[in-house]
Amino acid sequence: MSSITPADVxxxxxxxxxxxxxxxxxSLGGLSVNLRSSGIYIAFALIIVLxxxxxxxxxxxxxxxxxxxxxxxxxLILAIGMILIIIAGHIDLSVGSVVAVTGALAxxxxxxxxxxxxxxxxxxxxAGGVIGAWQGYWIAYFGIPAFIVTLAGMLLFRALTLTxxxxxxxxxxxxxxxxxxxxxxxxxxxxxxxxPLGGADLFSLLIGIIAIAGMVxxxxxxxxxxxxxxxxxxxxxLFVLKMAAGAALILFVVVQLARFKNxxxxxxxxxxxxxxxxxxxxxxxFGRQIYAIGGNLQAAVMSGVKxxxxxxxxxxxxxxxxxxxxxxxxxxxxxAGPTAGNSxxxxxxxxAFIGGAAVQGGVGKVVGAITGGLIMAVINNGxxxxxxxxxxxxxxxxxxxxxxxxxxxxxxxxxxxxx
Numbered sequence: 486m487s488s489i490t491p492a493d494v495x496x497x498x499x500x501x502x503x504x505x506x507x508x509x510x511x512s513l514g515g516l517s518v519n520l521r522s523s524g525i526y527i528a529f530a531l532i533i534v535l536x537x538x539x540x541x542x543x544x545x546x547x548x549x550x551x552x553x554x555x556x557x558x559x560x561l562i563l564a565i566g567m568i569l570i571i572i573a574g575h576i577d578l579s580v581g582s583v584v585a586v587t588g589a590l591a592x593x594x595x596x597x598x599x600x601x602x603x604x605x606x607x608x609x610x611x612a613g614g615v616i617g618a619w620q621g622y623w624i625a626y627f628g629i630p631a632f633i634v635t636l637a638g639m640l641l642f643r644a645l646t647l648t649x650x651x652x653x654x655x656x657x658x659x660x661x662x663x664x665x666x667x668x669x670x671x672x673x674x675x676x677x678x679x680x681p682l683g684g685a686d687l688f689s690l691l692i693g694i695i696a697i698a699g700m701v702x703x704x705x706x707x708x709x710x711x712x713x714x715x716x717x718x719x720x721x722x723l724f725v726l727k728m729a730a731g732a733a734l735i736l737f738v739v740v741q742l743a744r745f746k747n748x749x750x751x752x753x754x755x756x757x758x759x760x761x762x763x764x765x766x767x768x769x770x771f772g773r774q775i776y777a778i779g780g781n782l783q784a785a786v787m788s789g790v791k792x793x794x795x796x797x798x799x800x801x802x803x804x805x806x807x808x809x810x811x812x813x814x815x816x817x818x819x820x821a822g823p824t825a826g827n828s829x830x831x832x833x834x835x836x837a838f839i840g841g842a843a844v845q846g847g848v849g850k851v852v853g854a855i856t857g858g859l860i861m862a863v864i865n866n867g868x869x870x871x872x873x874x875x876x877x878x879x880x881x882x883x884x885x886x887x888x889x890x891x892x893x894x895x896x897x898x899x900x901x902x903x904x
Contacts, residue, residue, distance in 0.1 A: 524892065525841050525853055529860050536867030543870050544863070547745035550738060555667060555817070557862040558751040559584065559810040561855055563833035564840070565762050566806035568854035569799050571837045572766075574779040574846030575631035577800070579620065579638030580807045580833055584826035585646040587613050587811035592655035592821035595662070602659045610808045616642065617804020618797070625796040639830070647823050656820025666816030669746040670753070685743035692748060693739030696756070697732045704728060751813060755855075758806075763851045775799065779846025835882070836861060839889040860885065 536544045543549060563580050570577050587609050594605035616638075623634045657663075673688045704724075711718050719727070742748055766772035774795050777785040786792055810829075815821040840857025842849035861882060868878045 525839070525856055525860075525889075529856055529863075532860060532863055532867075536863060536870070540867060540870040544867055545741070547741040549866065549870075550741045551745050551749060553859075553862050553866050554742075554752050554755075555749050557858060557865075558666075558749075558755060559814045559817075560829060560832045560836065560861075561755055561858045562758065562806055562810040562813065563829060564836035564854040564858045565758055565851055566799075566803040567833040568837045568840065568842055568849045568851055569762070569766065569775055570631070570803055571834070571842045572779045572846055572849045573775050573796060573799055574782070575624065575796065575799075576834065577620075577631065577635045577803050578830050579635040579642060580803065580810075581826035581829035581831075582639045582642035582646065583613060583616055583804060583807035584811040584814060584829055585821075585823070586616075586642040586649070587808040588815035588821040588825050589646050589649045589655070589823075591662075591812050591815060592658070593649065595659055596655050596657070602661050606662075606812060609812055610805055613804040613806075613808025613811070614801050615804070616807070617801040620804070621797040621800030624800060625793040631800075646825075650821065650823045652823060654818075654820040654822040656815075656818075658816050658819055662812065662816040663819055665750050665754070666813045668750050670748045670750060672747060685740055686747045689739055689743035689747045693736055693743075696739075697735050700731060700735070701728050754809075754813075759851055759855055766851055771795065771798075776847055779843075779848075781847070832858070832861060835886045839886060841889075844890060844894065857889075 533544070563584070567577060567580065590612055591605055591609040594600040594608060595602055600608070620631075620634050620638050623629045624631045670686075670689065672686045704727075708718050708724060718724075739748070742752075766775065774785070774790045777788065777790055778792055778795060782792065811826070814825055818825075836858035837849065837854045838844070838857070839860055840849070840853035840855070842854070864881055864885065865878060868881065
């Protein structure tokens with residue numbers, strides 16, 4: 486079964502005192518760093534530093550950080566589903582059109598028909614699942630390649646959107662939907678002084694502290710599990726350093742958001758999705774089966790994995806997440822439009838590959854896909870702040886995507902050469 490469990494950082498060239506050097510690692514003094522799993526986070530940090538300098542710090546201002554999250558939330562939601570599909574060795578080109586048609590359905594239900602927003606939201610999510618089931622059936626049980634089925638779906642659901650909306654948008658949406666897409670949590674506990682930084686929402690800060698504690702606990706348990714299986718792990722001092730760096734990043738973002746308008750509700754939704762899907766991918770049988778299918782299909786079949794069922798359900802899941810993204814996007818614009826979702830599928834696929842997904846499948850992380858999506862978001866936002874034209878933004882994003890895939894291919898060749 487394909488897995489991504491080796492530690493990102495190990496001591497020396499021989500890991501834990503005798504294991505051979507793992508392909509894809511480079512030596513940095515007394516440490517050996519796995520570039521394949523850690524390189525994306527290093528690249529993300531460097532990109533943030535670069536654009537912080539180019540924008541004279543505007544990139545990291547509270548309002549701008551909030552804008553980056555809110556304006557790219559729907560792509561990040563799509564990236565969560567897309568990474569699972571790519572890990573299994575498939576692709577989905579229809580998600581942008583599904584975003585459009587589900588957003589149109591939500592608008593018709595809430596605005597034109599006056600359906601209560603909770604019921605309309607539920608119907609829209611179910612409709613997204615049905616769309617995913619439709620495509621999943623042709624892929625899993627009929628045997629048509631996902632590329633063809635979802636390409637047909639991209640055209641079919643875009644046509645359906647145009648049929649429903651014509652050339653007009655439908656809106657406005659109920660306040661609750663707009664709050665989910667654009668709103669912020671209330672200051673339940675009031676503000677707390679932060680010296681020269683001014684005041685910040687105490688509730689948001691407490692949520693950030695809880696998130697840090699959860700991250701440290703989860704990573705400590707993962708480290709302990711790796712030791713139990715005899716895998717290489719980093720020394721305690723380096724582990725503490727990594728946790729401190731992650732905690733500092735989370736706390737910085739939370740403080741900046743708390744200084745602006747508190748936590749965006751869509752960030753809360755994203756946090757829940759990332760946590761749930763990370764646990765599913767790493768800690769459940771279904772998640773390991775997804776990796777097994779992408780890593781070695783024949784071995785998965787011989788091991789008793791119900792490949793057709795797993796593939797079917799990951800496309801159902803993609804439809805559900807596309808529907809959620811469709812409602813978020815429509816709520817943010819306060820209307821459902823016929824051009825909604827254009828090239829969202831490309832952004833989601835790029836986020837997955839930049840975040841470390843392997844071209845052949847079997848490798849990838851939900852957190853990596855989110856990081857890849859944030860890299861694209863920072864590039865968009867940073868280049869916009871420095872006044873770069875749109876064609877230059879597309880050029881840079883294309884180069885970043887090509888570099889990410891080229892790096893994946895290069896590490897695979899090194900792995901093959903070392904055997």
